[in-house]
Amino acid sequence: MNKNYVKRYSRQIVLKDVGVIGQKKILSSKVLIVGAGGLGSPVADYLSRAGVGTIGIADFDKINLSNIHRQNLYDSNDIGKYKVDVVKEKIKSINPLVKIKTYKKKITEKNLNNIIKIFDIIVDGSDNFKTKFLLNKYSIKYKKKFIVGAINKFDGHVFTFNFKDRKTPCLKCFYQSEPSDEILNCEAEGIMGPVAGIIGNIQANEVLKKILNIGIDLNNCILIINLLTLNFRKVRFKKKKKCLCD
Ligand SMILES: [Zn+2]
Numbered sequence: 345m346n347k348n349y350v351k352r353y354s355r356q357i358v359l360k361d362v363g364v365i366g367q368k369k370i371l372s373s374k375v376l377i378v379g380a381g382g383l384g385s386p387v388a389d390y391l392s393r394a395g396v397g398t399i400g401i402a403d404f405d406k407i408n409l410s411n412i413h414r415q416n417l418y419d420s421n422d423i424g425k426y427k428v429d430v431v432k433e434k435i436k437s438i439n440p441l442v443k444i445k446t447y448k449k450k451i452t453e454k455n456l457n458n459i460i461k462i463f464d465i466i467v468d469g470s471d472n473f474k475t476k477f478l479l480n481k482y483s484i485k486y487k488k489k490f491i492v493g494a495i496n497k498f499d500g501h502v503f504t505f506n507f508k509d510r511k512t513p514c515l516k517c518f519y520q521s522e523p524s525d526e527i528l529n530c531e532a533e534g535i536m537g538p539v540a541g542i543i544g545n546i547q548a549n550e551v552l553k554k555i556l557n558i559g560i561d562l563n564n565c566i567l568i569i570n571l572l573t574l575n576f577r578k579v580r581f582k583k584k585k586k587c588l589c590d
Contacts, residue, residue, distance in 0.1 A: 376463035382540030384469030402447035414537035500543035513583035
């Protein structure tokens with residue numbers, strides 16, 4: 345690693361759990377972020393600062409004024425531009441060493457099958473269950489690590505999965521049936537800006553832990569956070585006998 349690399353990442357390289365070996369793992373990792381909104385913005389921000397080698401971003405939306413209060417990669421000058429185009433520019437200026445792949449499209453069964461193969465870890469920053477379950481299905485199919493976030497009002501949920509081991513439950517095992525997207529609808533339900541940042545940053549931290557293979561993850565648990573009461577709790581759930589994704 346040259347001097348510039350060492351200096352840029354020095355504050356994390358100095359950590360016993362990271363070191364030069366860990367930094368090299370981060371530099372060679374490939375992470376796909378689906379959704380460049382309230383969750384995807386902080387995830388892309390911190391992962392690019394940490395030096396994730398390749399970051400993929402999928403989103404088909406343009407930035408509008410109501411996004412700015414929580415989607416922290418964007419500012420008022422970005423309104424009307426495609427999110428993936430702006431993310432690409434922002435990441436380039438945060439850390440020019442990161443390779444960026446953008447997908448300006450809605451993620452579907454057809455395109456995900458090809459896109460997902462390129463990456464090691466999949467981050468869900470989407471705002472609908474159809475996309476979350478699609479990512480779940482293909483993360484299982486290709487044995488990926490999968491980090492899910494969901495936000496509503498003052499509440500956040502985080503799941504982390506490693507589908508190398510199919511004894512672990514999946515996202516479908518947690519939800520009895522497909523929940524209504526209404527609860528993820530920031531327009532109707534409302535969302536406090538920092539809630540998106542906190543959940544997105546937990547997702548980014550979980551990605552780095554998975555790359556480094558350190559700490560304890562959430563396997564078999566959901567992390568439920570309420571930022572009005574500051575209650576953080578883990579709730580265990582089991583793999584369904586007839587997991588629909590097997
Ligand atoms: Zn399942």
